[in-house]
Amino acid sequence: MxxxxxxxxxxxxxxxxxxxxxxxxxxxxxxxxxxxxxxxxxxxxxxxxxxxxxxxxxxxxxxxxxxxxxxxxxxxxxxxxxxxxxxYLKETAETFLSQSVKDAVITVPAYYNFSQRQSIIKAAKLGGLNVLRTIAAPVAASIAYAFGKDIDETTVLVFDFGGGTLDVSVLIIENGICEVKSVAGDNHLGGEDIDKRTVIHFVAEFKRKFKKNIGANPRALCRLRIACESAKRDLSSSTQTNIQLDSLLEGIDFYTTITRARFEELSADLFRNTIDSVEKVIRDAKHK
Missing domain, CATH: 3.30.420.40 (ATPase, nucleotide binding domain)
Structure with a gap:
């Protein structure tokens, strides 16, 4: 946000x-x-x-x-x-519900420490909310999954790849109760990191073609960042997409393409890290 x-x-x-x-x-x-x-x-x-x-x-x-x-x-x-x-979220919820919202349960990444959770609680209070408790995001996802369902004992793996963090958890759900068996993830790995890899790729391409550094110009860098975020979405359903930015820097137009294969190659190690977290959480769950 x-x-x-x-x-x-x-x-x-x-x-x-x-x-x-x-x-x-x-x-x-x-x-x-x-x-x-x-x-x-x-x-x-x-x-x-x-x-x-x-x-x-x-x-x-x-x-x-x-x-x-x-x-x-x-x-x-x-x-x-x-x-x-x-x-802003409180006011949005109040508009949607047509009633006052005071209390909240706040989800946080599973790996957040006490200090980070306290920062979230302080921020929520500044926003006018009374925080009843914080809860790990994967647990919240499991509760939402089980809500209103008659589920026998079930083992669930929750994979939460957000904008800035990765949370992976194995939980057992029985009679509406969620028990966390294992947790893994990375507080510094998310969609924004993939965007950053793509931005770095195009900054280098622009410098190679035009001998100019986009990285030194905040406005140009932001335009490129937004274009890369859009390209990432396009590549979810296409094998190739275009970047078209008129007058990106010093009147220079930047028109280029990127394939899904190249996009995946740029962030290959990040994708491997997500698999490592999944494998770790499964191993840890087996030993409990």
């Missing part, structure tokens, strides 16, 4: 995402990757180089997002940005 700051306005969701090209330095995304982390960590520094918005060291060495908002340079903590997202 996106949060964008433009003049006196703060946007969340699709309205914020629409700001990513024209207002990239003040449009925040992938914020979940900073949850429970310190600014000095290598992972944070790697993300900061890829994102168009500015990450700085804040209170107690925690990462903060620096943006231009209401005619001032302002800093927001990770929890504050997430709080804006939770507020």
């Amino acid at each position: 996106y949060v964008a700051f433009n003049g006196m306005e703060c946007y969340v969701g699709d309205k914020a995402k629409n700001q990513i090209i024209a207002n990239s330095q003040n449009t925040v995304f992938d914020i979940h990757r900073l949850i429970g982390r310190k600014f000095r960590e290598d992972a944070v520094q790697i993300y900061a180089k890829y994102w168009p918005f500015n990450i700085v060291s804040g209170v107690d060495g925690n990462p903060e997002i620096e943006v231009e908002y209401k005619n001032n340079t302002k800093r927001f903590s990770t929890e504050e940005i997430l709080g804006m997202m939770f507020k």
Whole structure:
């Protein structure tokens, strides 16, 4: 989900995402990757180089997002940005249900530690929600699967490949009760990492063809990132797709193609890592 700051306005969701090209330095995304982390960590520094918005060291060495908002340079903590997202989700739910929403059960990646869970709870409270508890995302998926069904004892493998994290769990469901047998995954592996591989591929292609570096231009990089995300979706049903970006950098048009085979090759090691997690969770479940 996106949060964008433009003049006196703060946007969340699709309205914020629409700001990513024209207002990239003040449009925040992938914020979940900073949850429970310190600014000095290598992972944070790697993300900061890829994102168009500015990450700085804040209170107690925690990462903060620096943006231009209401005619001032302002800093927001990770929890504050997430709080804006939770507020948006709360208001969306209230509109859909035509009633007030106060309490919530929040799903989190299975590998989240105590500090990360506390950050989520704090953010939800900032968004106006009373958190009854947090629950691992694979467990929530199993509960949803079993809800309203008369299921005998069943073993279920839940594979949750999200935007930024991978969660794989083996659970036993019996009489509506879910027992977690094993958990595996990666807090730094998701669809965004696949997008990044594709972006890097095309940045290199552009530099090879035109001797220009897209990576040094946040606006061009954001346009390419959106195009790569769209291409990924296209390749789910096609064997080849096009990238067509007019005047991507310094008036240069960038027209190119990518095949599904090449796309899969670029992220082959990431796909292997997902299989490794599945194999690990099955092995661990057998030993319990």
